[in-house]
Amino acid sequence: MTRLVICILLLLISLLTVFKAFEYYIWMLTIVAAEFCWVFIIFCVIALLSGFFTTKYQLAGTITGFLALILFVTPIVRAYMVAGTLKQNFTAVFGLGSTIIKGDNNQPPFSIGNMFKGNKQVKPKQLTYKTYPGLYLTMDYFPTQVVGRRPCVVIVHGGSWNKGDNTQLPELNSYLATAGYNVAAINYRLAPKYQTPAPVEDVHNAMVYLRKHADELHIDTNNFVLLGRSAGGQIAMLAAYTLHEPGLKGLIDYYGVADMVWGYSIPASPLIMDSRKVLVDYVGGTYQQVPDKFAASSPIEYVNAQSVPTLIIHGSNDVLVSPIHSQKLAARLTKFGVKHFYLKLPWATHGFDFNLNGPGGQLATYTVERFLNVVTK
The missing domain is CATH 1.20.58 (Methane Monooxygenase Hydroxylase; Chain G, domain 1)
Known part of the structure; x- marks a missing residue:
């Protein structure tokens, strides 16, 4: 029994x-x-x-x-099914050689053996990049493990805009530092005390700091990439498509909120999250009260032919942020001819990359590394 x-x-x-x-x-x-x-x-x-x-x-x-x-x-x-066509599909967007990285020994996008591997840890430096009265905004800076000036990936954490911090999911930060990238995982001002566009301003201030201290941090200021997850994906997208930061070469969106208006109209299940309250706290009112602010905080509204290349990663079983956000973003990027790649993971849910060595984690990391390699050349 x-x-x-x-x-x-x-x-x-x-x-x-x-x-x-x-x-x-x-x-x-x-x-x-x-x-x-x-x-x-x-x-x-x-x-x-x-x-x-x-x-x-x-x-x-x-x-x-x-x-x-x-x-x-x-x-x-x-x-394995996704991995079987991943190289071909990525090459179709970014060209021949885009999936080849020096020294990776033709690493496959996914393997069972890699599910049992450990992850190397790189110790970050904590830096304060902006000071407000009674508030210090910090970043965890993972220095590249490769000698010389190297590209920098700025990471914006998730947490429904009202919680979370830059210590989220640090395994990818260490992995990228080992692969030759500087990584700056930033904290930003949280709702409901601070509302949009405050976090986007924080992304700008972080990049100003990184450019100012580029020499001591060994940063190639011609090669920045923004990466955001969930709510952080919305912030990173909005920053990438509106700020036009010098040296910004690409955007990586992990299951981010691309259309705030649509997101408010089709809320998540209340058993999962009160998504409308989360949006109201961040935007500063209901859609009926502040429709212009919802439109202004929707990244897809700012996509144009000059937008940076974008990597979208989303699981089809996501119940916190609907994959429709990523579908709408991909369609908008296609409309304007912006180079982009949409990695769809049919079994994955929100936060699947908690395990860097899981099926979703491996495929996402493989694609992220190759995207970084091609946009920061």
Whole structure:
């Protein structure tokens, strides 16, 4: 009976690899189920093998466990499917040689072996880039591990505009520093005390600081790239498409909010997040009260033929920020002929890159590294 119960629990969890979460904590479990699927595969195998030592409910447990095993394998199978055409699709946008990086030994976009690898850590420096009365805005600066002046990636964290900080998901920062990029993960002013466009101004101030201190930080000021996740994606997009920062060569958008007007009109499930309240706190009113501010804070409104090349990364099972935001952004970039690549991850949810070595994490990191390589040449 215990085996059957375990197999049923595993099956219920495995459903999250193919279906969208319906509640906040279930969403968090979805990240674990899909991006650490190998752990659950081991559990399923153990549960199935234990059937040799029990007779009661043996068939029911075996069938249930086998179904769970199949579902836990699906993120790996689908990752290989995406990986199979990733190089070709990326090359179609950015040209021959865009997927080749010196010294990577033709690294594949995804492999099972890499799911078990560790991640090298680079210790950041904490720098204060802007001071307000009673407020110090800081950045964690991950210096490049390659000698010489190198490009700089400015990272804007997520957190619904009202929480979070620059210590989020530091593994990618260390990875990029090891790969030869300086990385500046910034803090910014948070809602509801500070509203749009305050965080965008903070991105500008951070880049001013980085240019001013470029010599001591070994930054190539002709090669900046903005990267933002979720709410930080909206901030990074708005900064990239409106500020026209000197030396900005590209934008990386991880599941960001591209259309604030549409986002307000189609809110997320209240069991997941009160997305309308989040937007109201950030923008400064409801859409009915301040429609112009919603339009003004929508990155897609500013896309034009001069917009920087853009990499979009989004999971199809995202329940916090709908993939429709990324679809609308990609369509707008296509309309104006802006070079862009949209990496779609069919099984992934919001925050999938929590695990850099998971199926989604590997594919995203592979694409990010090649995007950086081609836009900062």
